[in-house]
Amino acid sequence: QKEVEQNSGPLSVPEGAIASLNCTYSDRGSQSFFWYRQYSGKSPELIMFIYSNGDKEDGRFTAQLNKASQYVSLLIRDSQPSDSATYLCAVPPGGSGNTGKLIFGQGTTLQVKP
């Protein structure tokens, strides 16, 4: 089992819809979770991080964390064509202390169609 798993997609949604991106992780010791957005040919850009179970909202983005089920999701409300990108889930290895290391999932490609 991969340490961080995402469906590679592509996930296609119409403009204005809610896009739901999911990520599962294997290490129960992981404490923090990050979502990055990567446009084609660009470097990853941090858009959300979450530590606690439940929801965290930032503008049109909501991160949801369920540690018992070991998944973290990202919801994008009112999706825009400019949201079309690859979304990477990243998790620090559990039990490694605060080393700053991140393990990345394969990423989900989102296509928002006008």
Added chain:
Amino acid sequence: SAVISQKPSRDICQRGTSLTIQCQVDSQVTMMFWYRQQPGQSLTLIATANQGSEATYESGFVIDKFPISRPNLTFSTLTVSNMSPEDSSIYLCSATGTTKETQYFGPGTRLLVL
């Protein structure tokens, strides 16, 4: 957030040669890392760049192939040695701030080895 620059932004190299990539951060950061992103793949951590001491390498990466330096808090270099076409990739520098909660990426160096 920290602003990270990398040089060169891209290069085409002949097999058997070496390339040194520079990473500069505009403010003091705690941790610096080097990642590789192979074509169509996600990010893989190469090593943690430690200030004034040897880098900490991840499984599958060795110092002889990827020597790393970090002479001060804001600057690091990664050398890709004795290159082969399999080294063709994007190499990304990243850094975390004092809280280590968030990790930001440089623009990347696109390397093509012929």
